Amino acid sequence: MKKLEPFKVTKTGPLYRVKRPSQVDRKLIDSVEWGKEQRLLSFDFKPVRVPSKPIPFKIPRKYCWRAACYSTGQGIKSALKPCPEAGITSRPPASFAEHLRASRAAYRSYRKKWGKLVPPGIIAAYPKYVKESVKKSTSLMIFRGKKLVGLFSHLKTTGVLGDKQNYVCWYELFPGLTAAERRSARCQASHWLKKTAKRRVSVLVESYEKDAFEFFSMLGFITRRVVIERRA
Known part of the structure; x- marks a missing residue:
């Protein structure tokens, strides 16, 4: 060979x-x-x-x-079908300070949820993300009542092959949501993504993120690349 x-x-x-x-x-x-x-x-x-x-x-x-996953064209062709709100609401951050708090809360949730499965590259990159990328990203905060229970974010980037993208950098729903609440949050996030992301949408889905595979599969995404990283 x-x-x-x-x-x-x-x-x-x-x-x-x-x-x-x-x-x-x-x-x-x-x-x-x-x-x-x-x-x-x-x-x-x-x-x-x-x-x-x-x-x-x-x-x-x-x-x-x-897995590097992508929308099949510019933006999202169709959002998820509307479903009951189930007590879930969503809105963009009202200020940079709120945006930063939401990002840090999402990161804490992610680290706690996945523990040792989180790749070293994510941990190493987060301080730079906070310093440089939070202020540049477009985000949607998910609430149950007044409590933050999720964050979706995307960022304008250029892919390794030179194409312009909206890279989804956060798609985190915190633990403790019911199935109906998760469906509502996903639905609202999909409509927000369709409205705000006008470039080809890209996302890196980790091997253990079963919910993310399901979500981006429902949005009709394709994958054409696997990215491998050493654990140590």
């Missing part, structure tokens, strides 16, 4: 191409060049519809992986 050569190398690591997601396994990872100083390793493949459950890549547990 001919050794794969990267079609692109960025400051974070190499990108390779394969035909199918099922080809990404331990043997393939071990066969390509991936320097110790390079944080990420990516494999592109023919676009497939995002499934409602995590993609069963055969990637060893010593690695973290996330």
Whole structure:
């Protein structure tokens, strides 16, 4: 078998191409060049519809992986069907201070929920996100009564292949919501996303985020890349 050569190398690591997601396994990872100083390793493949459950890549547990998912065109073609509010309301932050508090609350919720599964790259990147990106992002806060119970955010970015994107950087719903409340929050977030994100919408969904796979599958997203990171 001919050794794969990267079609692109960025400051974070190499990108390779394969035909199918099922080809990404331990043997393939071990066969390509991936320097110790390079944080990420990516494999592109023919676009497939995002499934409602995590993609069963055969990637060893010593690695973290996330699926790069995208809308099929500019913005979101159709939001989720309206559903009962179930006591859930939503609105944008009223100020930068409120926006920052919501971001920090979402990060605490995420870390507590997923614990040791959270990749080191997310933990390392969060201080920079707070310093540089919160003020640039567009966000929707989710409430149950007066209590913040979720945050959705997107940010204008340029993808590694040079395309303009609205990158979804937060899609966090806090623990303790009922199924009806989660449906309502998702529905409201999907309509907000359709209204505010006009570029191609992108998101990185971690391997363990079952609800996120389901949500972006319902929005008709595709995936064409898996991004792998060493745990240590």
